[in-house]
Amino acid sequence: MRVVAYNIKSFEKEPFAVANRKKHEITLISNPLNVETALFAAGKVAVVVTKEDDLSEQVIRKLFELGIKYIATRSVSTDHINIDAAAEMKIRIAAVPSHLLKTKTMNEISATLAEQTILNLDSWQSKSCLGKACVCSRSCDRGPVDILHPVIAKHEH
Numbered sequence: 001m002r003v004v005a006y007n008i009k010s011f012e013k014e015p016f017a018v019a020n021r022k023k024h025e026i027t028l029i030s031n032p033l034n035v036e037t038a039l040f041a042a043g044k045v046a047v048v049v050t051k052e053d054d055l056s057e058q059v060i061r062k063l064f065e066l067g068i069k070y071i072a073t074r075s076v077s078t079d080h081i082n083i084d085a086a087a088e089m090k091i092r093i094a095a096v097p098s099h100l101l102k103t104k105t106m107n108e109i110s111a112t113l114a115e116q117t118i119l120n121l122d123s124w125q126s127k128s129c130l131g132k133a134c135v136c137s138r139s140c141d142r143g144p145v146d147i148l149h150p151v152i153a154k155h156e157h
Helices: 010-020 037-041 057-065 083-088 106-125
Strands: 002-005 025-028 046-049 070-073 092-094
Touching: 010 025, 010 106, 037 057, 046 106, 057 083, 070 106, 083 092, 092 106
Parallel strands: 002 025, 002 046, 046 070, 070 092
Antiparallel strands: none
């Protein structure tokens, strides 16, 4: 999957590379996502963002026009994403399930966020359900896979 990850800090680069294992073509940039930097998503299928990125209706519309189908946030919250605009444009959204971070130390959080983000991309690519990472109004018939519970189980979301 062709992906651009916005707002990448230097300490996040290695965990992303390790988690990705060269499966996805990910461009890591330090720029935050906004209406001007949305152009970096041209030719990509997904964007990876943080809660500091601008995911207003205007930015989501621009991403849609560029062909983006997926938004993966490296956060538990999706308050920074205009969910209605994304739904209208049929852009799927994934977050990091909060239970994954509960027992992590500060040093482990970057790796956990990267691992779950890559799992979300993997699931989208294989057209599988994202389980608790999914932020959409549809139910699916395949089970979630996450880094703590790699079990296939049916879920509703």
